[in-house]
Amino acid sequence: MRTITAVRVWLVVFVVGLVLSGLTAFPLEAELRWASQALHSTSAPALLPDLVHWVDRVRDALTDTGTRYPFLAYGTDWLAFAHLVIAVAFIGPLIDPVRNIWVIRFGMIACAGVIPLALIAGAVRGIPIGWQLIDMSFGVFGVIPLLFAHRLTMRLEAAEELTRG
Template identity: 65%
Template sequence: MIVGLVISGVTAFPLREELSLASDLLHRTAVGSWFPDVTAWVDRVAAALAENGERHPFIAYGTDWLAFAHLLIAVAFIGPLRDPVRNVWVTQWGLIACLGIVPLALIAGSIRGVPLGWQLIDMSFGVVGAVPLLIAWRLTRRLERIDAGPPPS
């Protein structure tokens, strides 16, 4: 979780450059012709980010805060890494956040005109993120039982 959140956070800062690069790569490789709808969407987003960057650079400040939030959330997961039983609430909170990604992507994505395929990609982050958190939560529950000792007779 920590590594994934840090990567998500760090890569949220240069969105304009990343989308421009993605667009270029799609047009220079066969992948772009295999997935024309993806190419069109990446082109549209890259153009919007470029236009906003030129005309309204302060809009990117919102994604800077998004990036910072990812990095801050990553720091929260240091607690369960150091003391999983005492910080099990962070793992549970992470699971709740992963579950919340699904309705957010569906509702906000629909309102904002994001294609369903892209919404599914966004939802996959919640599903994929929930897997290690579920494993960690189950292992933490096991540790709790071990720490509690045998039940009284």
């Protein structure tokens, strides 16, 4: 596979993750309702009672909040929008990764920032450590395609310099 194609494949993997993450932030109440139903239709309540309790608690909070204070969901709408906007920023590296390597680096920095945010805000907000680990995994797994894209982009840059020089 040519290097430019490989860079684009890794960037598309990252962008798809951002878009899916963004789109799933809109229907949170329905998603938690489905997750709770799915967990209760399995042996999860006996095997993973803390997980089931947490999902049910979050579902109940979203349902109650959605009924009483629907405007609070506007915050997660903006979160979803931010994911989609960040995904759009990666169009530049898809077109010209060498010229737009800063966007790839920005994405890597953002992925690194997920970890302290999850640990600090999670502790402040009373989020169970297991859930904080899940949140941190977005940064850990998100950086992987960016690391590959960055490394390959550096190769492209070196090849361009050889061609020019």
